[in-house]
Amino acid sequence: MTARPLWTSHEAQDATGGALVGPDWNANGVSIDSRSVAEGDLFVALRGPNFDGHAYVADALAKGAVAALVDTLPEFPAHNPSLIKVDETLAGLRALGIARREAVGATVIGLTGSVGKTTTKEMLATAFAALGATHASPGSLNNHWGVPLSLARMPHDVRYGVFEMGMNHAGEIADLTGMVRPHVALITTVAAAHIEFFGSVEAIADAKAEIFQGVEPGGTAVLPLDNPHYARLAAAARAAGVTRHITFGETAGADFLLKGVETGPEGLTVSAVAAGLPLTFHLNFFGKHQAVNALGALAAVHAAGGDIARAAAALEGLQPLKGRGGRRKIALAGGGELTLIDESYNASPAAVAAALGVLGAETPGTGGRRIAIIGDMLELGEQSAALHADLAGPAVANKIDTVHCCGPYAAYLWELLPAAMRGLRAPDSTVLARSLARELRAGDVVMVKGSLGSRMAKVVEVITSLASDGAA
Template structure:
């Protein structure tokens, strides 16, 4: 049981006509489970149009602002003045009754992967509630809070933003005991005047801290002072992490290997060694931030280090997978790095470092040597300097080890034009056009990276690469 009708009505100020019980909360009939409370949000479509379908699929009830047409069992409705505000009130009530400890995470890069690291690490020491996707906006945060089990030990809440003034209200709703900022980077610059403006918005997560709360922030940044100053006003304790001397939790050595990252560091005066099962310096540094959260919560560090070594990146966020190209010969395969969920200069630089460190295999395919190949889509919302930021990628130190770069979108065309001819692959306006070519462009032994802003749809290129996979033959048959 997650919500009784009487509890949900008291939380939202809504009206109910029967004593239903909900075991979950859903906003989408495609993923709705029997027993869920369906929330009829209005976004691209009006959720009220799907209430009849939700109830037919077994929803316990529906949160609505009016009785939708075709509903013949209004006793299964929770009627409120405004559905969005009703969801927020339900989330606040879920947070109020929660007795575990809450961690909130934001950042320009790495907030979702850090949330997943925390899910793994905290899960070794108790039960953890966290959203299964990047539910970090004005409806995602209250939805995550409304879904919080009463008896979980920990909750991890991801908080994002697109415009000024979005993070602080969500942080006050989440009321974290520990709040963490992963990094501040040029992202959403179209909505902010400067990197300093982004830093002030990210730092506003500390405004939601509970009394006695701990602020954890990246101390390596040009804008770290802004994070620290805001944290000082709202937190009882501060912990910085990063690679620079002076950080409380400090990474001292990073070895990005082909399939993992090995890290040495110090938690104040205590030496640490750990690894994460995915290549990437950014994962190493954010892992140190996760260990700072563990310290703030006074949990077992040894258990945390062991659990951190078991974490792997998810689909679209650096997931590594082997694509077998021949049904019989397992050697004939390529490696895919799926980082297609989002992109900005900081995260793309980190992804190029991973690709540059990847080990190719020679003598397997049409080409004598395996190649490092990148499919890069536009980085969006960068503001006035967007062209220069795309061009600058040609001069990054990791580009020297990358063999071919294929580019998607009008902004990435500026990079494509600046690349030396021997590295310049194809340029297309859309991911659909690029996806048509991948089977001809890739070969056994290659390592392939796909990365771009979500709206560029690089996931379609990833899907096309996955479709090259051949199921192993049944040799016994």
């Protein structure tokens, strides 16, 4: 039996209202990046502030794209390509996503939150995949073009769809949830991330709660009972007509209640009460916050009518994404090894505090130390200095031996540290990375954390290069 294509030319034309140019086609994927376009893709030529996808249409077609969605017809003197001409390509992509969501009968789970979105999304994808065919947004495709792209990529025959929604301004989640129309809406937590654009954490909570505006009738809100803004979120859900609530966390009364976490060399053993029944499972993650994330994911499985035990067992096979808590041993050229905890992908005050807690629970090797390398947390606005300085408390409480800092805001943290804890201070990650080799030794446990714009991956690269064979 021949597999049904993801999109036919006529399905795409009907969805977008565009004009077909050239031969008919069948597409098995949708791409917005000519560098990674695959054979059989429909290439969408988006426009951005610093790029125009129309300049790469010919390249995408040469790499095997079967057609391109465009709003300006390019000139191809050598051949007659297959195109769909629309008024504006982002609107065309949104139309594809909305049409696919309308056509597919999957149970849809949407999630947002200040911290832990992408990791929890991966937990959801893994858990639901154990229960049936599942489609999930890859990586961090959670914005105004990532969400419709993920929707447009959803196959016809999936049983579950999982979509992450992010924002840094009010109104963005409302727009995204209107496309996703989830049956289950999960908020991981609310904290001071992107506070530069909101002014208060309460305003952030209100923006996250916009997710409930798109919930399908009879749907469910999955809420973090531990969060100080739980009542605000619950009220917003009820105001949007979402009356079924399932809670998770450490707080007594949570429907998915964390009872205990045991840390071992390979991760966590989690003990919980899930919808009234005892549940124990393993995670290849570290930190109590990851156990709470997992319970949020399992609560969403329960909300969707899925088998909690089977979903929890599936989580045992999930590994952290790059830059989100993975760890590796680095064998050093001079002998011995250090442990690298890579948290370099992103950062917020809550996430850095949690990462310091993970580092504080580590036992260094002989002669080793707990070392934190912290870069700037971005988009904190007028509160940047204070929120960075506040991290001195968790660093001291978790008995971190040395803290290296880079960036103008992380300097506020460095200034408040006890003198014995102060490591290097540098203007940026590139400068700091140059000096790290002489600061690290065998037995150290080293955690690297900072916002993506702080480019802390450079620090991870340098530490990895210390390996005796040049590779970790």
